[in-house]
Every structure is written in structure tokens, then in C-alpha cells.
Amino acid sequence: MLKHVLFAAAVLAQVAILAVEPAEKLRIRHVTGREIVLRTEPVDPYDVMRGFYMTLAYEIARPPGHEAMGDVRPDETVYTVLAPGDNDVWSAVSVHAEMPTDLGPNKIVIRGHRDSRRRGRLVYGIEQYFVPEEMRHQISDEITAEKERILVDVAVDPEGRASVLRLHVGDKTYEY
């Protein structure tokens, strides 16, 4: 009997491990997150799709003052303060080593790390957007044509954790 219980516990443990990250993303998207719009572009305009996803380079990857934090290790968390700008697109205001406590009105914080592959940039865990195989070429062509008009809807929770909601390329919206 104990053997059966232990096996059931092991299977449940695997299910729990699988569920942790998706549950976190769903919580941010549907419960605690606030929706904002970020301007972005593909990180490599000549090779938009890498396999089934595109790697996005957000404007907020280079917030003001981040170069002064050059010695931040990739495994250390940094906090970027965002505020809404033109056309309700949010942009970075400042970057901090600790979670800012007094933000002021209409500002939010997003957690990031130093990008270990591309020096001088920050990443926020929202840089990959997966698309269906049959849509790859269409989206890739549209992105190449509309390089200046790519926006991403992102949900950010009060702790600064973020999750991608949808992608806007020109006048089209993609949500997978």
C-alpha cells in the first residue's frame, strides 16, 4: 500500500512541478496583473523567427541609467520603473538594484536580469513569443514590413513579474 501511495505522490510531484510556471503566468494575466503596452522589434530583423518563436527586443531593455549598473551579474534581479508615454505605450523611467518602494502615481515596476548573451541589455522573461508553425512565414513577412509598429500587450503584477498577452503587428493582432 505504501508503495502505491509513494508512486501516486511522485506522479503528483511531477504534475505540480509542471503546473508551477503556467499557474504563475495565469495568475499574472488574469488575477493580479495590470495590462500595459510595450514597444518592441525583432532582435534579429533578418531572421525574425527562430524555429517557432521570435525573440523580441523591447525598448525598455535599455532603461536610462542601466549602464551605470554594468557590474550586475546575470543572476541578479534588477527593477525597472515604467510610466505611460505617447499613445499609451509604456517606457522605462529608471532602473534600480532594489525594489523601489515609493513609485508615485501611474508607475509600475518590472523585474529584469542582465542579458547574458547580449551585453548592455536587460531581459524581463517576456522576450520569446511562440507562434503556430503555419503562421510563421506570414507573421515574419508582416514584421519585416511593419518594423516600426510592433507592440506587445503585457500583464505585470505588483511584484514586477510579467507575462505576454498578445502581439500587435501594424493593424493586426495575434494572440496564441
Next chain:
Amino acid sequence: MSNQGHRFRCLLRAELDGWRQEGLVDDDTARALTERYALDKLAEQAHSVLMYTIFFVGAALVGCGVVALVAAHWAAIPVWPKVALLMAAMLAAHLGGYYLWHVRVPARPHLGHALTLLGTLIFGANIGLFAQIFHISERFYDGFMAWALGAAIMAYVLRSVPHATVAVIASWVWFGGFVGANETPLLVYPVVAAAALLPLCYWKRSHWLFLLTLLAVAGSLMTNAMVFGESTRDGMLAFVLPATVLWCYGALHRREGRWPGFGAMARSLGALGLAGLVYVFSFQDMAKELLRDSWVLQYAYDIRCVLALGMTVAAVLGAATAALLRRVTILAPAAATVAILGAMMLPAPVVWPTVAFNLIAVALAGHGIWRGARYYERRPYWAGLGLLVLLIVSRFFEYESHLMIKAVGFVAAGAVLIYAGIKFETRLRARSGETHDA
């Protein structure tokens, strides 16, 4: 059942029929030997290995197929049915496998075990696929840590070496990914790997898993030391540390007199690491590299050196309570470690480290030859002799000297090698003859 190797048992079974027919052993003795060495289970075990191989390869192929199928990001299916399908595939494999293995009468252990392994492979694939479905772009290596954790839990619950193998390999990727991306050592990995895997190695008496665990621990110690430091000395320490740990671990096994296969494996890996290190630094240019920076005594206080010295002292203390012959086995690497660390720390002209490393290499080679000749073991004998010849040949190529001298040296080294080899093989054959006569 006596704890003897598979080859010996196969040979004994083949010989036993002949002995019985020739009247060398009677039926009772043959029966006693069959029982003692479980010779009647050999066919069953061979069948078992074959079935495991077939089912595991089959399960791995099905797992690859599942990954390829769903990795295409099938857009036609909405998110939640997709999640349900992936979960159902994993649960079906696990529960079906467990039913066949532990519930069904009669049980189908091979197929059941293979299906649970398939469940853990699907679990790993699902981690990647869920990341795709929910746009999780965290650091890729974290997914491998999650896979390693899930596989390790299942390995313990099912006492399964294949699940543990998946856990070790996934944890390697996690370790490599973390260290590569963050350019910082992951000091906790060797400790966690040893603590998590060694009990299962002993529990299952699995040499395969033990080898993987040793490689994981030694490899991560080495990588950590290399990432930690920037100088040649740190690079050296990166070899000395894991090699000493392995050798001392093997020597402790020898002292205990249990699990001889495990001890031999640890010792061999340790010897290989030490021999490789001293061989590299037996070249004068490499020794010069060591002396490029001024020798700073602060290294003596460096925590890494203290750790290495601590282990050496522990090995020496262990040796003090062991029998004389065993003491030599433990003291040899300890002396090598002290000499290497001494060479690292003491101010000296370049000739001394070079001489020291050559002497240590010769001592290691001599130890292998002595051990082989003393215990009639081929592997250490030829390894020691090979290292000795390699050192001689390397020194001849390294230093400018007349061709005539080189020619004489090569001929002498070759002749010594052939002579020593013939003597050793003759001795082995004579011993084998004595055993047969007896």
C-alpha cells in the same frame, strides 16, 4: 549468491558441464556451485537485459515521437485541450506502467518499467511544451532542473536506474547552462548531486549510475574551480581537487573492503585526473606558465587550497589506521597533492616545479606498475607503463638533443616496454597455470 562478475559466472557455467562429464565434480558439488553462483538464473538475466533494452529503446523512440509531434505547436487545438492531452499522455504512461509492473498479475515488469520511463520523458517534453503554450521565456536551464527533480523523485520511488540516468543528464544540462549563462560557479551542485544520487547507487548497486554520479561530481568540481579562478594555478586546482576526492573516496572503499567495483572505479577516475594533470605540467613551458605571476603567499590562505589540503590531511589520517599495503594506495595521491600544492605556493626557480611534476608522474606510473605486478592486474600495470613511456617520449621531443641520443633513448624505452610486458604476461600465465593445477 556470491558477488561475482557476470563473465566469471558465464565461464563457470560453460566449464561446469564439462567437469561433470569428465567426473571432476560430482552432481552434489555441481548443484552447490550452481546455487552459490546462481548459474541457473543466467539465462533469465540475459533475457531480462534484452527485454529491458528493447522496451527502453522503444520507450525512448515513442518519447522522441511525442516531442516531435507536439513541438510543431499544433495551432488547431485550443490551449486547454492541448494541456489536457499532454497531461493525459504523461499520466497514462506512468499509471499504465505502474499497473503492469506492480499491480497486474502476472506482472510485466520490463514493459511497466519502460512505460514509467516514457512518462518521465513526456514530463520533460511537457516542461518545454508548457513553456511554449504559456509563453514562458525563463532561462532554459531552469526547465532542466525541474526535469531532473521530477526524474530523481521517480527514481527513488521506483528504485529505477534509468529514471536516475535521466535525472543526472538533465541536471548536467542545468549545471552547464547556469554556469555558462551566469559566468559564476554553482557551488551547491556537486554536493547536491552526491547527496541525491550516491544513496541510490549503493541501494541499486549500479556501477553505471555510480560512474555517472562520479562524473557529475568531479566534472562540476572541476568546472566550478575553473570558473572561480582565472590563473593557471586555479586551472590546476580544478584537476587536483576532483582527482584527489575521487582517489581518496576509492581508497576508503578499499579500506572498507566492500563494493570493490565502486572503489576501483573512483580510484581509476582519480588516477586518470592526477596523471593527466602531472603529465601536462611535466612540460617546462607549462611550469613557466605557472610561475608567470609572482608567487603570493595569500594563496596559502585561500579557501580553495585549504579545502584541498584538508582533504589530503583527511586521507593521511585515514591511511594511518589502514593496513600497510593499503596505506601506500592512500598516501600516494595525498603526497602528490601536497607536492602539487607545494609547487603552487613556494617561490622557486622554474626547474623545481618541472622536476617535481616529472617525479610525481614517474611515481604515479611506478605505483600503477607496482600495483599491477603485485595484484596481477593488467589495467594499472599497462596504464603505469604507458604513462612512463609517454613521459620518456615527451621529454625526448621537448628537449633539444642529438638524434643519436634520441635514437638510443627510443630503442631503450621500447625494449624496456616490450621486456616488461613479456615478463608481466608470462607471470600472469604462470599464475593462471598454477591456479589450474591447483
